[in-house]
Amino acid sequence: EPEVTQTPSHQVTQMGQEVILRCVPISNHLYFYWYRQILGQKVEFLVSFYNNEISEKSEIFDDQFSVERPDGSNFTLKIRSTKLEDSAMYFCASSEKGLTAYEQYFGPGTRLTVT
């Protein structure tokens, strides 16, 4: 069964460093998403991406964040200068379509720890 994959599973970085989180969405999916979940809190939307551009972003997704689809399979989230409060689980998700309510499937997540 196709699934979303993410690497690394755990990333430890120092405050102010840049990190890149990687995702491989399900191959025939067209819409890609990043969510995050701070420990003990709800899953929060960060950004959605379609046709090589951002389709929607949240207030959390400020200038420190960027997304890219560098090739036909990978989807990346970059945090330029990490802060302590960026420590969270980051989930990539993909859906076959976004114009109607098609299901979003989540990857296993990357646990980001900023020290």
Added chain:
Amino acid sequence: QKEVEQNSGPLSVPEGAIASLNCTYSDRVSQSFFWYRQYSGKSPELIMSIYSNGDKEDGRFTAQLNKASQYVSLLIRDSQPSDSATYLCAAFPNILTGGGNKLTFGTGTQLKVEL
């Protein structure tokens, strides 16, 4: 502001009983709804989607949607210890009316199925 509300629990049910999980939402733009199961330290796993008023059954799971009351529920029949997890309710807007294309999650209800 779009909100999805869930009782955080824990909801404890004996093995073999029916577990009833509830969710309310405050935004009439919300069009479709999803239930995700999240084990501790893991990513959300999609278990049910429901798009129209009424009931939808899939195996031991039944989702119920009442858009007039802005209420969604999930019933789990014959609950098993392996069902013990946090159940997340998520709302998806009608983007044709400008609602965006992100999932808005509730905080989740922790379910404990006891032997």
